[in-house]
Amino acid sequence: MKITVIGLGHVGTVAAAGLASAGHDVLGVDVEPSRILSLQRGEVFLYEPGLQPMVQAGVRKGNLHFAHRDEAAAPLGDVAIIATGTPPASSGTADLRQVRSALDWIKSKEPRGLVLVMKSTVPPGTGRRIIEDDLRGAAISYVSVPEFLREGRAVADWSSPERIVVGADPNDLRSLDLVKQAHAGMAAPFVFTDVTSAEMIKYASNAFLATRISFINEIAALCDSVGASVDAVGEALAMDPRTGARIFAGVGYGGSCFPKDVRALNHIALTSGVEVELLRSVINVNNRQRLLPLYALRRRFNGAVSRLRVAVLGLAFKPDTDDVREAPSLDLIKALVNEGAEVCAYDPQASGTAREHLPESVRLASHPVEAANQAQAAVLLTEWDQIVNADWASIAQRMRPPKFVFDGRNALSKSQMLGLGFTYLGVGRGGRDRMDY
Ligand SMILES: NC(=O)c1ccc[n+]([C@@H]2O[C@H](COP(=O)([O-])OP(=O)(O)OC[C@H]3O[C@@H](n4cnc5c(N)ncnc54)[C@H](O)[C@@H]3O)[C@@H](O)[C@H]2O)c1
Numbered sequence: 001m002k003i004t005v006i007g008l009g010h011v012g013t014v015a016a017a018g019l020a021s022a023g024h025d026v027l028g029v030d031v032e033p034s035r036i037l038s039l040q041r042g043e044v045f046l047y048e049p050g051l052q053p054m055v056q057a058g059v060r061k062g063n064l065h066f067a068h069r070d071e072a073a074a075p076l077g078d079v080a081i082i083a084t085g086t087p088p089a090s091s092g093t094a095d096l097r098q099v100r101s102a103l104d105w106i107k108s109k110e111p112r113g114l115v116l117v118m119k120s121t122v123p124p125g126t127g128r129r130i131i132e133d134d135l136r137g138a139a140i141s142y143v144s145v146p147e148f149l150r151e152g153r154a155v156a157d158w159s160s161p162e163r164i165v166v167g168a169d170p171n172d173l174r175s176l177d178l179v180k181q182a183h184a185g186m187a188a189p190f191v192f193t194d195v196t197s198a199e200m201i202k203y204a205s206n207a208f209l210a211t212r213i214s215f216i217n218e219i220a221a222l223c224d225s226v227g228a229s230v231d232a233v234g235e236a237l238a239m240d241p242r243t244g245a246r247i248f249a250g251v252g253y254g255g256s257c258f259p260k261d262v263r264a265l266n267h268i269a270l271t272s273g274v275e276v277e278l279l280r281s282v283i284n285v286n287n288r289q290r291l292l293p294l295y296a297l298r299r300r301f302n303g304a305v306s307r308l309r310v311a312v313l314g315l316a317f318k319p320d321t322d323d324v325r326e327a328p329s330l331d332l333i334k335a336l337v338n339e340g341a342e343v344c345a346y347d348p349q350a351s352g353t354a355r356e357h358l359p360e361s362v363r364l365a366s367h368p369v370e371a372a373n374q375a376q377a378a379v380l381l382t383e384w385d386q387i388v389n390a391d392w393a394s395i396a397q398r399m400r401p402p403k404f405v406f407d408g409r410n411a412l413s414k415s416q417m418l419g420l421g422f423t424y425l426g427v428g429r430g431g432r433d434r435m436d437y
Contacts, residue, residue, distance in 0.1 A: 001024045001025070001077070001078050001079065001178070001181055001182060002024070002025045002026075002027075002075075002076075002077025002078055002079075003019050003024050003025070003026050003027075003077055003078065003079045003080070003081065003182060004026075004027045004028075004029065004072075004076045004077055004079070004080045004081070005019070005026060005027070005028045005029070005080075005081045005083055006029050006030075006069070006080060006081065006082050006083065006084060006102045006105070006106070007030060007082060007083040007084030007085065007098065007102060007120070008028045008029070008030040008032075008035055008036075008039060008066070008083075009030075009046075009083065009084075009085060010046060010048065010151055010154065010256070010323065011083045011119060011120075011147050011149065011154075012028060012030070012081070012083030012084075012119075013028070013039070013044060013046070013048075013051065013055065014048065014051060014149060014154045014155060014158050015081060015083055015119065015147070015158065016028035016055075016058075016064060016066075017051060017054040017055045017058055017064065017155075018054070018155070018158040018159060019182065020054075020057075020058035020061070020063050020064035021054055021057060021058060022159075022184065022185050022186075023063070024063065024182065025063045025077070026058070026063060026064050026065070027065045027066070027067060027072065027074055027076075027077070028064070028065070028066045028067075029066070029067050029068065029069045029072045030066075030068070030069065031068070031069050031070075031101075033068055036066050036067065036068050039055060039059075039066040040059070040066050042055055042056035042059045042060070043055075046321075046322060046323070047320075047321060047322035047349045047350075048151065048152070048154050048155065048320075048321065049152065049153075049155065049320055050155035050156070051154065051155055054155060069105055075109070075111070076106065076109055076111050076114055077114075078113075078114070078115060078178055079114070079115045079116075079117055079178055079179070079182055080106050080111070080114055080115070080116050080117070081117045081119050081145075082099060082102045082103070082106075082116065082117070082118050082119060082120050083119045083120055083147070084098035084099055084101070084102045084120055085098050085120070085256075086098065086099060086120050086121050086122060086260075087256075087260065088259075088260040088263060088264065091267060092263040092264060092266060092267035092270075093123065093264050093267045093268070093271075094121070094122060094123055094260065094264045096122060096126065098120075099118075099120050099122060099126075103116075103130065103134055106140070107134070107135075107138055107140070111139065111140060112139045113139055113141075113174075114139070114140045114141070115140075115141050115143060115174075115175045115178045115179065116135075116140050116141065116142050116143070117143050117144075117145050117179065117182070118130075118142065118143070118144045118145065118146075119145055119146065119147045121146060121147070121202050121203070121206075121257070121261060122144075122199060123199065123203070123264055123265075123268055124196050124197075124199040124200040124203065124268065125196055125199070125268075126199065127142060127144045127167065127195035127196065127198075127199055128195055128196055130142060131195070141168075141169075141172055141174070141175040142168075142195065143166060143167065143168040143172075143175050143176075143179055143195075144165075144166070144167035144168070144195045144198040144199055145164065145165065145166055145167070145179060145198070146165055146167075146198055146199065146201065146202035147202075148161055148162065148163075148165075148202070148205065149161070151255065151256075151318070151320070151321040151323055152318060152319060152320030152321045153320070159185075159186060159187075160186065160187055160188065161186065161188045162188065163188055163189050163190070163191050164183050164186065164188050164189070164190050164191070165190075165191045165193070165198050165201050165202070166179055166190055166191065166192050166193070166198065167193050167194055167195040167196070167197060167198025167199065168192070168194075168195065169194075169195075170192070170194075176192070202261075203261055203264070203265045204265075206257055206258050206261040206262065207261065207262050207265050207279060207282070209253075209258065210253055210258045210261075210262045210282050210286065211278065211279075211282050212244060212247050213247055213252065213253050213258075213286070214252075214281070214282040214285035214286055214289075216230065216234060216247050216248065216249045217249050217250070217252060217285055217286075217289050217427070217428075218285055219233060219249070219428065220249035220427045220428025221428065222428075223428035223429070223430055224427075224428050224429075224430040225430070226430070227430045228428075228430060229428070229429055229430065230249045230410070230427065230428030230429060231410060231428075231429060233428075234246055234247065234248060234249065248409065248410055249410055249427045249428045250289070250408050250409045250410055250427050251289050251290055251292055251293065251328045251332075251381060251408035251409070251427070252285075252286040252287075252289030252290050252328060253286055253317075254290075254317035254318075254325070254326040254327045254328050255317040255318065255323060255325060255326055255327070256323060256325040256326065259286070259326045260326070262279060262282060262283055263283065265279060266279045266280060266283065289328075289427075290328040290331050290332065291331065291332065291335060292406075292408065292427060293332055293379045293381075293406045293408055294332060294335050294336065294339075296406050296425055297310070297336075297341075297377055297379075297404070297406070300377070300402070300404050300423070300425075301376075301377075301404075305336065305339040305340065305341050306339060306340030306341065307340055307341070307342065308340075308341045308342070308376055308377060309341070309342045309344070309374055309375040309376055309377070309400070310336055310341050310342065310343050310344075310375055310376075310377045310378070310379060311343075311344055311345070311346070311365075311368075311371040311372040311373075311375040311377070311378040311379070311399075312329060312332070312333055312336075312343055312344070312345040312346070312371070312378075312379050312381060313345075313346055313347075313368055313371060313372075313378060313379065313380045313381065313382070313387045313390075314329060314346075314347055314380060314381040314382025314383070314384060314387055314409075315327060315329045315330075315345055315346075315347035315350040315351065315353075315354040315381070315382065316329075316347055316349060316350035316353075316354075316382050316384075317329075317382070318382060318383075319382055319383055319384045319385070320384075321349070321350070322347075322349040322350040322352065322353045323350070323353065324350050324353050324354045324357060327350075327354075327381075327382075328381055328408070329345070329347075329354070329381045329382070330354070330357050330358070332379070332381065333345065333358055333359070333362055334358075334359060337359045337361060337362065342361070343361070343362045343363070344362070344363040344364070344365050344370075344371045344372075344373070344375065345358070345362055345363070345364055345365065345371060346364070346365045346366070346367065346368050346370070346371035346387070347382065347384070348384050348386045348387075350382075351364045368386065368387055368390040368391075368395060369390065369391060369394045369395055369398055372395045372398050372399050373398045373399075374398065374399070374400055375398075375399050375400065376399065376400050376401070376402065376403070376404060377404040377405070377406065378395065378399065378404070378405050378406070379405075379406045379408060380405070380406070380407050380408055380409055380411060380412065381408045381409070382409070383409040383411035387411075388411045388412065392412075392416070392417070392420055392422075393420055396420045396421050396422060399422075402423045403421060403422045403423055404422070404423045404425070405417055405422045405423065405424050405425070406425050406426075407424065407425065407426040407427070407429075408427065410426045410427055410428075410429060412424070412426075414426060414429055
C-alpha cells in the first residue's frame with residue numbers, strides 16, 4: 001500500500017520507518033529542510049534506539065522516501081497520516097496550527113478516495129469539526145488512530161502496541177479495511193469506536209498514567225512523614241492487578257506528552273464547565289515534585305544554595321531519549337542558577353538538545369564523575385544506566401562534604417550509597433527498603 005506520512009518528528013519518523021519495514025511504500029514529508037536532508041542520507045536527527053537501522057533499511061530497499069513538503073510531487077497514495085506536533089498553547093489547549101497546515105496541504109493535492117489518518121494527539125471533538133468543516137465536499141475520509149508509543153522504546157512499541165484504537169464512521173468499510181491493511185502484521189487487538197471517543201481514549205490514557213504518577217508521589221510524601229518506604233509500598237501495590245503495573249515515585253512526569261495532554265484535558269473541562277478537581281491536583285502535585293530537589297538542597301544547606309556546586313545527573317525527561325521537552329531538569333537547573341548555585345550537568349545523549357534551554361553558566365560534562373568533581377551535592381534526575389551504574393565510589397572520592405545525593409528517581413541503592421559515605425535522600429524512602437533486610 002502507498003502511504004504518505006506528514007510530520008517527521010518522534011512519531012512520524014517511527015511510523016514511516018515502521019510502515020516501510022512492514023512492506024508498504026512510504027513517503028515521509030516535513031517542512032524542516034535539515035530533517036529531510038539527514039533522513040534521505042539514512043541519518044536520524046533524534047536519539048531513539050533501533051530507529052536509525054530501520055530508516056536505513058527502508059532507504060536502501062527503496063520503499064522509504066523522504067521529501068520536503070513543498071517538493072513532494074508524487075500523489076499521496078491510499079492513506080495519508082498526519083503526525084505533526086500539537087504543542088501546548090499558552091491557554092493550556094493544544095496548538096493545532098501544524099495539524100491545520102498539514103490538512104491544507106493534503107487538500108491542496110485534491111486527492112480522490114484518500115483515507116486521512118490522524119495520529120497527532122488532538123483534543124476530543126477536533127476530528128468531528130474537521131470532518132464537518134474542513135473536509136466537507138472533499139473526497140477524503142477521516143479516521144482517528146491515536147499513537148501510544150513511548151520515546152526510548154518507540155520502535156518496539158510501534159510494531160507491538162498494546163492496542164490499536166481506530167475511531168471512524170462504522171459504515172465506512174473501505175477506510176476501516178485500509179487502516180487494517182496499514183497495520184497488518186502488528187500483534188495487537190483493534191478497538192473500533194467513533195472519532196471523538198478515540199481522541200478521548202488517548203487523553204484519558206495519558207491523564208490516567210499521570211494520575212498514577214502523582215498518586216504515588218503523594219504517597220511518597222506521606223511515607224517520608226511517617227517513616228515508611230515507598231519502594232515497599234509500590235512493589236506490593238504492583239502485585240495486585242487492580243492497582244496496575246509498578247510505578248515509581250520521583251521528580252514527576254515530563255516530556256512532550258503527559259504535561260501538555262493533561263493540561264489540554266483540564267482546559268477542555270474548564271471551557272465546557274465540567275469540574276475536574278482530580279486533574280488539577282495531578283498537575284499541582286507534579287509541579288511540586290519537579291522542585292523537590294531544590295527544597296531538599298535548601299533544607300540540607302540551611303537555605304544557602306548560593307555558590308553551592310551541584311552536579312545534575314540526567315537532562316532528558318527519561319532514559320533512552322535525547323528529548324528534553326518539559327524535562328524536570330530544565331526547571332530545576334534554572335531555579336538553582338537563579339539562586340546562585342554553580343551547576344555542572346551530565347547526560348549521555350541530551351546535552352546537545354538541552355544546551356539551548358540552559359543558562360550559559362551551566363557547564364556540561366562528558367562523564368558523571370567529571371560532573372560531580374568538587375560538587376557538594378549531586379541530583380539524579382534521569383535513571384540512565386550510565387548514571388545509575390556509574391562509578392559511585394569515584395564520585396564519592398571527587399565530591400566535597402557533605403556529599404549530598406538527592407536521588408530524584410529512587411534509582412540508587414540507599415544502603416550502598418550510605419556505605420560509600422554519601423548523605424543520601426530519595427523520594428519517600430524514609431523507611432527501610434525491602435532489600436535492606
Ligand atoms: N513524542 C511522543 O512520544 C508521542 C507519543 C504519542 C503521541 N504523540 C503525539 O504525536 C504528535 C507528534 O509528536 P512528535 O513528538 O513526533 O512531534 P515533533 O514535534 O517531534 O514532530 C513534529 C514534526 O512535524 C513537522 N511539521 C510541522 N508542521 C508541519 C507541516 N505543516 N507539514 C509537515 N510537517 C510539519 C515538524 O517539522 C516536526 O518534524 C503530537 O500530537 C504528539 O502529542 C507523541
